[in-house]
Amino acid sequence: MNKKIASRFSGGVALAAAAALALAGCSSSSGGSSSAGGGTTTLKLVVADYGTGPANASATYWNGIVTAFEKAHPTIKVTVTSIPWTNFDQQVQTMIQNKQYPDVTEGDYFSNYAKDGLLYSAADVLSDPANLLPAFKTQGTYSGTQYGMPFTTSSRTLFYNKKLFAQAGIAAAPQTWADVQADAAKIKKLGKVGFGLPLGAEEAQAESLLWMLGDGGGYQTGGKYTINSPANVSAFTFLKGLVSAGDTEPNPGTVNRTDLWKQFAEGTVGMINGSPALIPIIQSAHVLTDSDWTSVPIAGKAGPLTTTLGVCDNVAAFKSNGHQAQIKEFLDFAYQDKYQLAFDKEYDLLPATTSATKALASDSVFSPFLTALPNSVQYPSDTSWANVKTKVQQTIGTAVTGTPGTVLSQLEQAAMSAS
C-alpha cells in the first residue's frame, strides 16, 4: 500500500475513533418550545395514553377539551402530547432532565419534582383545590403542601373467567392464595393460563404490592422501606411455587400488564388482577360476554383483602414557563364534572373530585369501586419512590424465578440508599 492510501486509511481509523467518541458520549434531546407571541400563550400539555387503540386514544379526549377551551379563551393555545404508559415516566423525566419543561402533565407524579421546586401547588392553579378527593391528598403532598392533583383514580380487584371456571368444575370464587393455586392448576389442565401474573417492567410494582398486601406486607412500614419483610418474602415464595408449577404464563418477569390483559380478554387466562380499565378491553375483544367474567376482592393468604391498592393518576403543573394564570384557567376548565365523568365513561376509571364522585354514586357499576376508594392502600409518597419504583419494575420479577429473599433484600438496600 502506498503512502497516499495509507494516510487516507489512517484517516478512516481516526474517523472510527471519532465515531466511538460520539457514540459513547451520546446524549439525547428533542425539540419543544412554548412561545408567547401576539398576546397568545401556548401551554404544553403532556398526558399518558389510556386508550387501547386509535379509537379511544387519550389524545382525542384531551383535544375535545382543548377545542372547547380555546374557543372560550382565544388567547391561550394548548398543544397535546400523548405518551404510551410504558414510556410515560421515562419521557417526562427526559424532558425534565433536558430542561424542556411541560406546563401540565397528567399521569404519574413524583414528589421529587415538588421537592426541587418545579411545581405550582394545587392552590396556585385550581380555584377549588378542596374539591379533589381527600383520600389521595397525602400522595400528592410534599412537606405539607399538595402539588399532585388527582385526575383519575382506580382500585384493583381480581377478575376471573367464569366460563373457564365452569369448564374446570370450579364453583366458588377464589378467595385465598390456596384457592388461587388450586383453581389455577385446574385451568392449566384446560390448556389455558391459570393465573396471569404481569411482573414485567410496565407495572410490576402494582402486581407485587397486591400480593404483598395478601400477607400483611407492603413497600413501607411506618414510612421506612421494608421490602424484605417476612410477609413480602412469604408472598413471593408463594408466587414462585405458582410459577414453577406452571400455573401462570411462562416467565412472568418479562410479561407486561397490557399484553396479559388482552389475553384475558381473549379468554385464554383464568384469573388476573385488574382495574376497571380492563373492562373496556374485555368488551372490545368481543370474546367474553358480560356474564362470562366477574370481579371479586383480591385474594389474600387467609381470605379476601379488605383493603386494596388505590391508584390515582395526577396532574402536575410546572412552574418553569411561568404560565400560572393560563394553567389555572385551563385546569379549572378541564376539572369540570362533565369532563371527569366523560373520562371515567371512556376508560371505566373513577373520578378524582368530590363533586364528580357524588354524581356517580348512584351508578351500579362504579359504586362498589367508589366505596372501596377511601380505605385503599397507596404507593409510598416520599421523594425516593420514583427511583425505587424503577428498580422494583425492572428487577422484582426475578424474585419468582430466583431466590425471593435475595432479590427483595437487594431492592430494600437500593431503596434505603436512595432515601
Add this chain to the structure above:
Amino acid sequence: MSALRRLSPLLWLGPAVALIGVAVLWPVVVMVQSSFQAIGGEGFVAGYNGTANFRHLFDEPDFVSVLQRTLLWVVVVVVVTMLISLALAQLFHQRFPGRTVTRWALIIPWAASVMMTALIFRWALDPNVGVINVILHHLGVVKQLGSGQADWLGNPTSALAWMMAVAVFVSLPFTTYAILSGLQGIPDDVYEAAAIDGATSWKAYLAVTMPLLRPAILVATLINVINVFNSFPIIWEMTRGGPGYDTATSTIFMVDLKQGDVGESAAMSVINFLLVIVIVVVYLATTRWKEQVDR
C-alpha cells in the same frame, strides 16, 4: 502576507476541528464531569460527589454480570458477522445473473430502522401468535404455542441468542460491502500467478485473498466492534434488558440507571467509554495495523 498565508490551512481545517470539538470532545468532557457530580433523576446538579457514583456503580449487584454479558455480546456478534460477511462478499464478487438486484437487496437490513427491525422480530417471536413460533409449531419444533418453549424472549439465554441473531442481521450489509470493496481492489493477475504456481482455489483464498483483504477486514471489524458495543435499540425493543438485568448490556444498564441517578449513569458511560478505547487499542495492537497500512 506570508504570515496570513501560513494561517490559511486553518480556514479549511477550522470547521472540521470545531465540529469535532463541539460534537465529540465537549460531550466527553461533560460526561466525565457528570460522573463526579451528584445528579438526581431530575437532572439537577447537587454538587461534587467524589467517587461515590463509581462506588455505587461497582456495588450494583448486576454490574459484573452486565459487563461480562457486554463482552460476550460484542465478541459473538462481531465474529459471526465477519464470518458470514466474508462468505457473502465472496458470493457477491462472482458473476451471476441477478447480481445487481441481490446486491441492492442486501442494503435493506441496513436501510431499515434498527428499531423497526427489532420490533418486527419481537412480534414475530410472540409466544402465542408470532409468525416464527407459528411456523416452528407447524414444523413440530415448538410443541405448544404459549408455552415456556415458545417464549423465546422470556428466557435470558434464548433471548440473548435471538437478539444476537438480529444484531448480526443488521450488521451484515455494511460489513459485506466493506469486504466486497476490498475484494474488488485485488488485481486479477495475482490469482493468475497463483494458478500458474498450482494453487487450488482454497489455497489461493488463504494465501492471496486473505492477506490482501486484511485492511478491509480490519476497518470493518473495528467499526463493528464500536457499533455493536454501543448497540441499544435491539435489546431495548426486544427485552428492555429483562428479566431483571439478565439480558442487559452496559448501554442498556446505563439508560436504566439514568432514570433514577444521572451521576451513576454517567459513571457507567465513562466505564463504557474506557472499555471501548481499551478494546480498540488492544485490537489494533494485536493486528499490528500500522504494519498493515504502511506496507
